[in-house]
Amino acid sequence: MKDKLLISFSGGETSGYMLYWCLLHWSDKFEIKVVFANTGEENEETLIFVKKCAEHFKCDVVWVEAVFHKEYRKGTTHKIVNFETATRSKNLFEEMIKVYGIPNQAYPHCNRELKLAPIKSYMRFIGWKSYYTAIGIRNDEVDRVNSRHNELKLLYPFVTEKPITKPHINFWWSNQPFRLELKGYEGNCKTCWKKSDLKLWTIAQETPEKFENFKNLEVKYMRHIPPNRNDEGKKISFFRNNRTAAQILKEAGSKLKKAVDDSKNINFQSSLLDDDESCDIYAMCGESSLIQELKK
Numbered sequence: 001m002k003d004k005l006l007i008s009f010s011g012g013e014t015s016g017y018m019l020y021w022c023l024l025h026w027s028d029k030f031e032i033k034v035v036f037a038n039t040g041e042e043n044e045e046t047l048i049f050v051k052k053c054a055e056h057f058k059c060d061v062v063w064v065e066a067v068f069h070k071e072y073r074k075g076t077t078h079k080i081v082n083f084e085t086a087t088r089s090k091n092l093f094e095e096m097i098k099v100y101g102i103p104n105q106a107y108p109h110c111n112r113e114l115k116l117a118p119i120k121s122y123m124r125f126i127g128w129k130s131y132y133t134a135i136g137i138r139n140d141e142v143d144r145v146n147s148r149h150n151e152l153k154l155l156y157p158f159v160t161e162k163p164i165t166k167p168h169i170n171f172w173w174s175n176q177p178f179r180l181e182l183k184g185y186e187g188n189c190k191t192c193w194k195k196s197d198l199k200l201w202t203i204a205q206e207t208p209e210k211f212e213n214f215k216n217l218e219v220k221y222m223r224h225i226p227p228n229r230n231d232e233g234k235k236i237s238f239f240r241n242n243r244t245a246a247q248i249l250k251e252a253g254s255k256l257k258k259a260v261d262d263s264k265n266i267n268f269q270s271s272l273l274d275d276d277e278s279c280d281i282y283a284m285c286g287e288s289s290l291i292q293e294l295k296k
Contacts (some may be wrong), residue, residue, distance in 0.1 A: 004131035005030035005155075006123060009053070009061060011046040011188045013180050013263075014169050015136035016053050018157060022134050023059055025161070030132070034061045035122060037115040038081065039189065040092030041213065046188040049180040051083045056178065066118040068095045078118035078125070090213040097217060101226045102236045104193055139163035171266040184262035191245070193238045200239070202259040204252035214238050215245035 007022055009015050019034060026032065036050050054061040064078045065087055081087070096103075096113050103110035123131065132153045137144050139159050146154055158164050173179045182188075185199040190210040195203075204211060222235045222244075237244040243251075 002029065002031045004128055005032050006119070006128070006131050006133045007032060007034045008119065008133055008135060009034050009036045009050065010136060011036060011042060011050045011180075012136065013049075013173050014138055014158070014166075016049065016180070017169055017172055018134060018136040019053060019059070020057055021157060021162065023057055026134075026157075033123075033126070033128070033131075034059055035119050036061050036063050037119050038063055038065050038086045038092075039110070039114040040065070040087040040089060041189050041191075043182055043186065043188060043190055044088070045181045047083060047086060047088075049178075052178050056176075062122065064118045064122045065092060066096065066114050068099050068113070070099065076113050076117035076121065078121040080122070090217065093213065094217060094221075097221050097224065099226065101224055101229055101231075102218065102221055102238060104236065104238050105240055107229065138165055138169070140165040166262065167266050170263060174264075174266060179263075182263070184265075185259035191238075191248075193240065196259070197240075197251075198255075198257065199259045200248050201252040201255045204249050205255070205258070208249055208252075211245040211249055215249075218244050218246075 005022070005026065007019055009019055022030075022032065034054075038047070050061060050063075053059075063081045063083070063086055065081050067077045067079050069075075069077070092114070093110075096110065100109045100113060101107065130153075132155050134155045134157060135146075137156050137159060142159055145156060145159065146152060148154075149156070185195070185202055187195065187199075191200065191203060191214055218237050222237060225231050225234070225236070235242075237247075239245070239248055
């Protein structure tokens with residue numbers, strides 16, 4: 001009997017290549033389920049890319065979205081959607097904020113509630129109680145490996161089985177009939193608060209309308225403090241150092257330097273300096289020595 005494997009498909013190119021690699025090399029070893037969690041704040045290009053990957057790799061990708069409940073201690077569940085019915089509005093993010101408040105560096109619950117929780121809910125729904133999870137973290141970002149990877153049954157094929165870096169990913173996709181049509185600094189989530197300031201300022205200069213949802217949500221909910229948060233009397237905003245979307249837009253107007261689009265870089269010898277943006281459902285800071293443990 002095969003072990004079970006969940007492929008957590010984020011909608012990015014590393015995750016997309018991992019999906020292809022796992023299907024090619026691990027289909028005989030595992031019973032595989034592929035799941036993508038839509039947050040409502042994904043770039044449309046991400047949704048198109050997920051759809052194309054499923055079609056091109058000839059696999060079934062299950063799309064899930066979070067369902068929030070106001071009842072005390074009732075956790076987030078899921079509903080199944082598809083490319084056509086996936087949420088493309090502020091509604092899903094707003095429903096999360098009603099229950100948990102505005103997410104930010106101090107309270108990073110958007111990843112937990114919009115991705116991890118609905119995926120776990122779906123896995124319970126299909127009766128999978130024990131399974132491995134394949135995570136799209138590369139060899140050049142090993143510090144994001146979860147230190148509890150053995151306990152959580154997390155697998156990192158691009159660290160242990162096929163160590164690769166961002167330029168390797170770019171090279172592979174440059175030879176495919178389609179790519180994720182986003183610049184390297186844009187990422188899947190339109191204005192993720194984990195992005196570096198330089199990335200946020202560049203996005204604000206090029207597509208300021210992407211900040212409108214967060215801007216409106218801050219105006220509406222910055223005084224909304226859920227019972228589980230010790231922030232009474234404070235104004236809560238999305239971005240680092242208690243900055244609002246309006247402040248990011250204002251700051252961007254005075255910046256001349258722009259973020260570099262690294263999506264076309266195929267130089268394998270490059271020194272890859274990245275910020276800490278990662279919305280992988282299990283990503284966390286760990287020790288670089290974990291790479292040795294993972295390879296045991």
